[in-house]
Amino acid sequence: xxxxxxxxxxxxxxxxxxxxxxxxxxxxxxxxxxxxxxxxxxxxxxxxxxxxxxxxxxxxxxxxxxxxxxxxxxxxxxxxxxxxxxxxxxxxxxxxxxxxxxxxxxxxxxxxxxxxxxxxxxxxxxxxxxxxxxxxxxxxxxxxxxxxxxxxxxxxxxxxxxxxxxxxxxxxxxxxxxxxxxxxxxx
Numbered sequence: 001x002x003x004x005x006x007x008x009x010x011x012x013x014x015x016x017x018x019x020x021x022x023x024x025x026x027x028x029x030x031x032x033x034x035x036x037x038x039x040x041x042x043x044x045x046x047x048x049x050x051x052x053x054x055x056x057x058x059x060x061x062x063x064x065x066x067x068x069x070x071x072x073x074x075x076x077x078x079x080x081x082x083x084x085x086x087x088x089x090x091x092x093x094x095x096x097x098x099x100x101x102x103x104x105x106x107x108x109x110x111x112x113x114x115x116x117x118x119x120x121x122x123x124x125x126x127x128x129x130x131x132x133x134x135x136x137x138x139x140x141x142x143x144x145x146x147x148x149x150x151x152x153x154x155x156x157x158x159x160x161x162x163x164x165x166x167x168x169x170x171x172x173x174x175x176x177x178x179x180x181x182x183x184x185x186x187x
Contacts (some may be wrong), residue, residue, distance in 0.1 A: 011180075017086060017128050019135055022075040027065040030075055031058050032176045033085040037118040041148030045179050053175070076135045078128045087119040087128045091136040098169075099143055101182055106165060111185075112137040114144035119152040129156025145181040154184070 022030055031052055035055050042050070069075065078087035091114045095103060099113045114136065119129045122173065129152055133142075168180040 022077050024066045024069050027062045031061045050107050086123040089117040089132040089136045090115045112142040131161050133160045144184045147179050147181040157184045
């Protein structure tokens with residue numbers, strides 16, 4: 001007899017989500033998830049043209065992330081029992097220009113740069129966000145930039161020991177003009 005797998009209930013361990021590193025084949029799902037989240041968190045800050053312009057480059061973004069995964073970079077995914085992405089994070093020891101300038105200004109060293117971190121409302125009331133952070137940077141010092149309406153990301157960062165540092169930064173050029181960012185740091 002073949003027993004059907006029930007994707008609607010917690011596993012025998014009680015888990016309702018699982019975390020794994022993204023495969024090359026996951027790049028499109030990660031990018032599409034990001035764009036769905038962007039429409040939620042930036043809805044009050046950006047117009048329809050912003051989203052349409054960004055979404056028009058999904059194919060290019062997929063190729064970019066596939067090449068990064070091939071080179072050994074890790075994107076962590078949180079999925080529900082049906083395989084739907086509910087969160088994703090990518091961190092690196094190589095600082096972006098913005099993060100490097102900020103780190104120098106505040107005397108921060110040996111940081112991991114959380115380049116992106118998204119958690120959907122489907123992961124509300126869970127520790128998915130904290131678990132993604134743990135997989136991406138462990139207990140090491142790190143910096144993430146908060147922007148838009150991201151209460152789940154912010155609460156996950158705070159629960160993982162991150163605190164706001166400095167004043168919000170207001171980008172002066174498009175496409176991010178009008179979307180203030182605030183650094184969250186764990187020293």
